[in-house]
Amino acid sequence: MTAATPIPAPRSPRAGTSRRTTRGNAELYGWIFMRVSGVVLVVLIFGHLFTNLIAGQGIKAVDFGFVAGKWASPLWQVWDLLMLWLAMIHGSNGVRTIINDYAERDHTRLVLKVVLVAAFVITVVLGTLVIFTFDPCPAGSPTDLLPSFCSA
């Protein structure tokens, strides 16, 4: 009898958390984020639509004075900021899923995702800057266009 041919040990069964993946859990967190942010967005956006379209004079009343009046309150600043970020991440992740589903060529997917990231960054940065640097009473503007507290 010659030396026994070494037989490799059978592959061990998957052991719970020691499972190795090359991609991490990013897709899982994205999936959870869509559900958590979705619930929050229902509250934020329904509140947004109610105050802007139903309460008061509705859509007719929306002008600079209306926006400035709302953003004079920290509540609406935080509300709109949170809505901007959550909606943009939720929406961009949704569009990313759709790009992955329908754009079959690698090059097409890459181009579309570059455009998506650019749209995301521009919109979020612009919106955030506007909320934080907004001046409700710009000097030299006609008083009748400004919220009433400017002349007080």
Added chain:
Amino acid sequence: MPTAPAGTLYRGREGMWSWVAHRVTGVLIFFFLLVHVLDTSLVRISPETYNAVIGTYKNPVMGLGEAGLVAAIVFHAFNGIRIILVDFWAKGPKYQRVMLWIVIGLFVVTMAGFLPRHLMNVFGGE
């Protein structure tokens, strides 16, 4: 020679169509959001600029567009809650079809509350 089975098109019924509607409304809302942030950012330029651009929205065509947008948001919101229930509620998959009809019912009720108010603002006199 065997003939191909008639109609090999996937017919997922309520589940499939709610998925389609969720995608379509989602994309619609996303593109509106980009425009909406841009037009709102005009407040940073001047009150006159903002009012001029928002003023061009105040006509019946845009008013109907707003109604369509709100309809898309309301469906996406209620159907999104349904998706969460399908995912996390043990009986969600069993009742997914019933829940779609509940979504449609809530959609009709919500739009019935919103549309008269909004359309009066859009089409009504001063």
